[in-house]
Amino acid sequence: MNCNEEVVELMHQYLDGDLASNDEEKLRSHLNSCEDCQQHFRELKQTVALVTANIDLQPSQDFTMKVMNGLPKETKRTTVKRWVRVHPLLTAAAIFFIFMSSSLLTTWNQDHALTYPKGMNLVVENDTVIVPEGIIIHEDLEVKNGNVRVDGAVEGDVIIINGEHLTASAGSVTGEIKQVDEVFSWLWYKIKEMTAEVFDVFDE
Amino acid sequence: MIEEKIVKSIKLVKKGDQSAFEEIVEHFQGKVFAICFRMVGNKHEAEDIAQEAFIRAYINIQSYDENRKFATWLYRIATNLAIDRMRKKKPDYYLDAEIQGGEGLTLYSQIPDDNRLPEDEVESLETQSYIQKEIMALPAKYRSIIALRFIDELSLKEISEILEIPVGTVKTRIHRGREALRKKLRNV
Ligand SMILES: [Zn+2]
Numbered sequence: 001m002n003c004n005e006e007v008v009e010l011m012h013q014y015l016d017g018d019l020a021s022n023d024e025e026k027l028r029s030h031l032n033s034c035e036d037c038q039q040h041f042r043e044l045k046q047t048v049a050l051v052t053a054n055i056d057l058q059p060s061q062d063f064t065m066k067v068m069n070g071l072p073k074e075t076k077r078t079t080v081k082r083w084v085r086v087h088p089l090l091t092a093a094a095i096f097f098i099f100m101s102s103s104l105l106t107t108w109n110q111d112h113a114l115t116y117p118k119g120m121n122l123v124v125e126n127d128t129v130i131v132p133e134g135i136i137i138h139e140d141l142e143v144k145n146g147n148v149r150v151d152g153a154v155e156g157d158v159i160i161i162n163g164e165h166l167t168a169s170a171g172s173v174t175g176e177i178k179q180v181d182e183v184f185s186w187l188w189y190k191i192k193e194m195t196a197e198v199f200d201v202f203d204e
Numbered sequence: 205m206i207e208e209k210i211v212k213s214i215k216l217v218k219k220g221d222q223s224a225f226e227e228i229v230e231h232f233q234g235k236v237f238a239i240c241f242r243m244v245g246n247k248h249e250a251e252d253i254a255q256e257a258f259i260r261a262y263i264n265i266q267s268y269d270e271n272r273k274f275a276t277w278l279y280r281i282a283t284n285l286a287i288d289r290m291r292k293k294k295p296d297y298y299l300d301a302e303i304q305g306g307e308g309l310t311l312y313s314q315i316p317d318d319n320r321l322p323e324d325e326v327e328s329l330e331t332q333s334y335i336q337k338e339i340m341a342l343p344a345k346y347r348s349i350i351a352l353r354f355i356d357e358l359s360l361k362e363i364s365e366i367l368e369i370p371v372g373t374v375k376t377r378i379h380r381g382r383e384a385l386r387k388k389l390r391n392v
Contacts, residue, residue: 008383009379012375012378012379012382015382016360016375016378018360040386043386043389043390044382044383044386046386046389046390046392047382047385047386047389047390048354048382050331050335050389050392051335051339051350051354051385051389052354052355052357057234057237057238057241058234058237059233059234059237059250059251059254060251063229063233063237063251063254063255064226064229064230064233066255067225067229067233067255067258067259068222068225068226068229070255070259071222071225071259071262072262072263074220074222
């Protein structure tokens with residue numbers, strides 16, 4: 001075997017970790033019989049060890065800080081969005097307290113009158129709002145301080161605040177029926193709705 | 205596991221969480237810095253390039269494909285920056301020089317015998333700066349390969365992807381670089 005080229009090539013393949021096993025045998029037996037190649041091989045391995053050796057190559061202490069300071073500033077939107085994502089409960093609580101102190105609560109307290117959307121051909125009997133047979137409401141129906149009876153159809157949700165859904169009828173509701181009785185659950189309902197809107201805005 | 209944590213941080217950064225990038229910097233800074241240092245041979249400059257590499261990685265994070273190894277992607281940014289930097293400093297003929305196989309190693313000076321370093325000081329700073337000096341004597345394209353191969357022990361295939369050169373070329377350059385260094389370092 002030619003010491004200068006063929007064997008040295010095998011040594012490098014060995015160091016690269018891709019020496020075929022029959023070649024490895026060839027290399028081994030040659031090294032056993034050839035001083036020069038043994039020496040060469042030792043030197044190569046030492047070189048690899050020296051270059052690989054755990055060098056004290058560490059960047060300075062403030063490396064990370066410098067990188068972080070060098071990053072482009074986050075936009076306000078991303079900051080808020082992330083904050084909301086990371087702290088959904090705090091966000092909900094914050095919104096809750098804003099509502100607590102706001103006029104919403106006052107509105108609730110002052111407002112015991114039956115409220116329902118006008119201009120939808122709804123019929124009112126005592127404190128019950130009726131969707132008459134043959135009438136189709138194409139949106140959500142929100143009724144406050146009264147009951148709801150659907151004889152016709154509602155394609156959206158039915159939201160009843162401080163009232164009941166009277167189910168004895170044959171009408172249909174495509175969406176959900178949400179009954180909100182307590183002031184706090186009403187608030188929570190409003191907040192959830194708000195929060196959903198907030199997320200919608202951020203996700204757009 | 206640390207790898208999973210990194211994957212998670214990368215996802216967060218992609219979603220716009222800048223603070224999650226800190227963990228990534230902490231984790232990779234040592235390797236990125238060492239690779240840059242091997243290539244440019246100067247601590248201050250290596251740090252500068254490594255920082256720039258992280259900032260570019262952050263800015264371009266959306267183009268990182270999560271099915272691939274993050275380190276490979278990051279090292280590619282770093283080595284490209286280091287190569288650019290070297291190009292600005294040195295004429296091209298030097299950067300693109302080939303080490304001839306065999307004995308044609310005219311780029312290197314002989315080491316006088318009295319300049320030998322004691323064998324048990326492999327870890328010493330002196331030895332390290334001597335090794336780095338010899339690495340710096342190699343043409344740039346050998347340095348980048350030696351940096352990648354010996355700092356993170358990347359496979360030949362990974363190196364070929366990072367530097368966008370064929371595996372065969374990587375192999376030849378590692379062999380030649382190793383031979384060149386052997387001649388310089390055998391007396392260390
Ligand atoms: Zn031999």
